[in-house]
Amino acid sequence: MRIVVTDARSEEIRTVPKPATLAQKILARAAGQSHVTPGDIVTVRVDLAMAHDSSGPRRWQARLEALGTGLWDPSRVVIVSDHYVPAVDAESAAILKTTRDFARDYGVKHFYDMRGICHVILPEHGHLRPGLFIAGGDSHTTNAGAFGCYAAGFGATDMTAIAATGETWTTVPHTIRVNIEGKPGGCVTSKDMMLALCRELGMGNHFKAIEFGGAAVRAMDMEARTVLANMTAELGGEVGLVEPDETTLAHIRAHGGTADDTDITRWRSDHDAPYERVLTLDAAALAPQVAAPHSPANSADVTVHAGVAIDQAYIGACVGAKLSDLHMAAAVLRGRSVADGVRLLVAPASAKVTDAAARDGTLAILTGAGAVMLPSGCGACAGLGAGLLAEGEVCLSSTNRNFKGRMGHKDAEVWLGSPFTVAASAVTGKITDPRSLLAERSRAA
Amino acid sequence: MSGATQTGRAFVYGDGIDTDVLAPGHAMKLGPDGLARHCLEAIDPEFASNVRPGDLVFAGADFGIGSSREQAAISLKKLGVAAVFARSFARIFYRNAINIGLPALIFPHDGAVSAGDRISLDLAAGRVTNITTGKAYPVSPMPEHLRNMIEAGGLMESLKARFGAREAVS
Numbered sequence: 001m002r003i004v005v006t007d008a009r010s011e012e013i014r015t016v017p018k019p020a021t022l023a024q025k026i027l028a029r030a031a032g033q034s035h036v037t038p039g040d041i042v043t044v045r046v047d048l049a050m051a052h053d054s055s056g057p058r059r060w061q062a063r064l065e066a067l068g069t070g071l072w073d074p075s076r077v078v079i080v081s082d083h084y085v086p087a088v089d090a091e092s093a094a095i096l097k098t099t100r101d102f103a104r105d106y107g108v109k110h111f112y113d114m115r116g117i118c119h120v121i122l123p124e125h126g127h128l129r130p131g132l133f134i135a136g137g138d139s140h141t142t143n144a145g146a147f148g149c150y151a152a153g154f155g156a157t158d159m160t161a162i163a164a165t166g167e168t169w170t171t172v173p174h175t176i177r178v179n180i181e182g183k184p185g186g187c188v189t190s191k192d193m194m195l196a197l198c199r200e201l202g203m204g205n206h207f208k209a210i211e212f213g214g215a216a217v218r219a220m221d222m223e224a225r226t227v228l229a230n231m232t233a234e235l236g237g238e239v240g241l242v243e244p245d246e247t248t249l250a251h252i253r254a255h256g257g258t259a260d261d262t263d264i265t266r267w268r269s270d271h272d273a274p275y276e277r278v279l280t281l282d283a284a285a286l287a288p289q290v291a292a293p294h295s296p297a298n299s300a301d302v303t304v305h306a307g308v309a310i311d312q313a314y315i316g317a318c319v320g321a322k323l324s325d326l327h328m329a330a331a332v333l334r335g336r337s338v339a340d341g342v343r344l345l346v347a348p349a350s351a352k353v354t355d356a357a358a359r360d361g362t363l364a365i366l367t368g369a370g371a372v373m374l375p376s377g378c379g380a381c382a383g384l385g386a387g388l389l390a391e392g393e394v395c396l397s398s399t400n401r402n403f404k405g406r407m408g409h410k411d412a413e414v415w416l417g418s419p420f421t422v423a424a425s426a427v428t429g430k431i432t433d434p435r436s437l438l439a440e441r442s443r444a445a
Numbered sequence: 446m447s448g449a450t451q452t453g454r455a456f457v458y459g460d461g462i463d464t465d466v467l468a469p470g471h472a473m474k475l476g477p478d479g480l481a482r483h484c485l486e487a488i489d490p491e492f493a494s495n496v497r498p499g500d501l502v503f504a505g506a507d508f509g510i511g512s513s514r515e516q517a518a519i520s521l522k523k524l525g526v527a528a529v530f531a532r533s534f535a536r537i538f539y540r541n542a543i544n545i546g547l548p549a550l551i552f553p554h555d556g557a558v559s560a561g562d563r564i565s566l567d568l569a570a571g572r573v574t575n576i577t578t579g580k581a582y583p584v585s586p587m588p589e590h591l592r593n594m595i596e597a598g599g600l601m602e603s604l605k606a607r608f609g610a611r612e613a614v615s
Binding site: 041054055059063066067068069084089091092095136137138139141153154155156157158160161164165169203204206207236238295382383384388401403404405406408410 | 461463464465466469470471473474486487488506507510511512513514515518533534535536537539540541544545588590599600601604605608
């Protein structure tokens, strides 16, 4: 892989007031100012607040009651029960009931109870439009940045304040522009690009905006782009952004949202925008990646780790179980079987994904290969649901984080890869370059 | 804790202390006290039983990376940790810590503090003293709007004052 670094940070950022990045433009609009400068602390109006059953009502309710306020605008609040679903014991059942009761009592207009993972729900149900400022009670709220939204994660006290007032503060971030150029080879996905970027950029880009562009990004569908924005959380970024284009608008319209052509011209960085750094990633030179325990930045070409034996293969999470992810797994698994001694668990990211995969035959391919289907939700990725690991077990996962102890026992190993790589490894029982299996298939055909 | 000098023992960890280590997913259903017993257990099983009120946590880069779960900061505070020092903080953890009144301070002095050292912290004066080694270090002040929030007692207290004031006016 080739990374070209151009350090564009200079005093120009302070002396040229007008040109702006997309992140600056959205913050200026949300702050009611004509221009904001990196480093400014601004108070912004929130367009959409999102929270789930773990971070939301169970943490908000007592505090909102103490404040004596309701929600600032129940029509701008989206609540999604996705972490403790479905309930497995009295405690998780109580958390879900608290969430349901809150949604009813506070008049929350958009409540999704066990319909899928919040980050996938937002674009699936038409909630996103370029230029929005979105505050979410989850670190992967960055996911919505794929649609040109300024979408950042916040903790529960910040979210309570937002729920009560509709506003918050932020420091205007410097923007790092990542151009992804070239045509990726077979089985090379946006997930592989992000694992490589975690290694190259590190996970310490705290408070930065990361903006993704270039020919390879333009060629991606929206599901692939959300992986870039989603895993900006792993880079440490405040937001991950993709400038909207016709692909963005078509997706929004097809999912019941509102957008018009001016969104494309208005919500883009100026050609002379003050980027802090500009990087180029050559997708054509990139191989499928896997991240070894216990960090997404601990990534390498899959060939480096080929042969590591696995106990579990997991396809799940907001980042790794969308319909396109299930299609990738099915492309590998069609006519094949999961290896003896290995379990392949699949938790589709939403009820709509499950339904679409059932209709188009994908589910039959997965279950025909021996996959065990799990409920839609954050599940094992968040260390909560079914599919956790015992001491010493090894899992290759299509999720976004492999921190120590995240998916069960602290001495389990979680490796990360794309759905292609997870499916190929499930078939062989060890970490496997998916290109070898797909090449076998094309030779056979 | 503003104003007074805090004295406690140092607990020292490395880079990338993440939110799964601070607040493990398997214990997230528990209340704050139960969850705090699991804080840092994956890398230091004795932390929750050894740490005492007033003790201080020192770490390297990227402290608090990962989830938005505020319980990562709350668990440290519940166990009595008086402040966290790190080379850098993850954004959401940093906001969470300030919001709940746990000082999070940039401390770039690798090797200045060893596990078990006695440390005194004077937040108002912006000074950390390693009593064991006899060396003192300046601490950069936090941005003004965050200092104001901590002085108000955290974000919730700021909000209560704000809404209380509105009621008084109306």
